[in-house]
Amino acid sequence: MENRKPILFCSGGGCTAKLGAGVLERILSRLPRGEADPALLVGFDSRDDAAVYRITDDCAVVQTLDFFPPMVEDPYLFGQIAAANALSDIYAMGGTVKTALNIVCYPENMDLNILGTILQGGAEKVIEAGGTLVGGHSIADSGVKYGLSVMGTVNPAKMLQNNTVREGDRLILTKRLGVGLICTASRVGEASKEAMDAAAASMTMLNKSAAETAAEYPVHACTDVTGFGLLVHLDEMLDGRFSAELTLSSVPVFPEALSYAKEFLYTAAGQRNRNYMKGRADLSAVPFEMQEVLFDPQTSGGLLLSVPEEAAEEMKQALRAKGLPAGIIGTVTMRQDCAVLIRE
């Protein structure tokens, strides 16, 4: 990798730039809907990862988009991460990536070579996902933002929604938590190179391998853990109808993220996630720094799968056999006062 010019800022970025979940809900609930289309299998009504629209009995289109400001200095790496993050939602629905469109915001007086490098990173990730880059749109803006609008396909019978968990299911997470904290610490010069490299490797990894493994097992529900952090995404899966009990020691975590949380290097987005979960999670057994990791916005995080108990251990082993740091993090239970309880 030759000497790449760094992006000159990194004032937040990644999934820490997301608007809070509560804020969005209010606005979205007031939008006009139009006439209901029976071919729409997954849309606005559920807070799922992507929209799914049936074309034929065995083929549906999966549609999603994601873009954000940079969370790392290196433009190529930023392109790779932003693309992996956007592509992830297709995998979270059980789909196959087909085409992608670039979404670009870029300052007029900034070096265009840097933009070229960002786009190269993104393009190579799309190819790795087996998709094709088919176009895009760019506008001048005060800051750099990049991402993709992605189209995939899925067999409606095999599509994975995020809120179809069942009581007794085990929850499996396929990537480590804490990349948000590591990137934030890196921005203020307090992250080790090892931690940043490990976080980068995690963020650039497609959820393709995890999705392909999961497809060989019964899966009741699936989402990907991104800007809302583990707990809020889990709360979405439970949909007010179930609760979950998590075992802290089984949650895959970057140890450095815990150290950086102890240094209070958390973000505004993390705090918004914490505010959203107020009254919904029992954190009494959770040390402060681990709480921050559970709220930490993940850029291009792993899949969170809800699988029947009898398949969980085998699926976890299969994921680990592919080199994924998968862990069985908890169990879906019947609805209790608290949406999420966390034990040692």
Added chain:
Amino acid sequence: MITVNALGQACPIPVVKTRQAIAALNGAAGEVETLVDNEIAVQNLTKMAEQKGYVNTFEKMPDGNFRVIMSIPTGEAVQAGQPEDTAEEEEVVCDCSVPEAVKAGTVAVISSDTMGEGSKELGAALIKAFVFALSQQEKIPEKILFYNGGVRLTTENEAVIGDLKSMKERGTKIFSCGTCLNFYGLTEQLKVGEVTNMYDIVDMQMKAGRILRP
């Protein structure tokens, strides 16, 4: 009172600047006031103050910004530095239940059912001797990993299995790669130890203090 102006700055900058101001007190008691422009930043600063046990208040100002005031007690030495050392400590697996006969942190990795290059017949005899010699050590390895041809030793090789079992009884953990067992059709024939996978094979070696390869 030291004033920290963090208006227009995104978290964690307000916290970082406040920590620096506290460090500048050099252990003396004092008050640090931080100016931020949004409530989330107030909450993030308050979290830090609470964790540190500082008395803290905040108020909204007429211009819409916020002031967070922390009372810092004497003797407060804030280390705003590289925390990787702590991270290193957390990475090392301290298994305080390691039996006495076992050399903690030593992992033997056996990737074939022969040892060394050259004659296969000699190689088969050598690997048998290696495992035997291992079992005769005063301190035996904490873990032994078998993959590729190595899984023949935990399934088909009675002599080696015997030595492995005796080490297992003294506390060694034996692992055979599942993918490899599957490939050779030996999954049902595993006689000693448990099944592992590539992720754990790498993880165990990363955490090892010493790796032995015959």
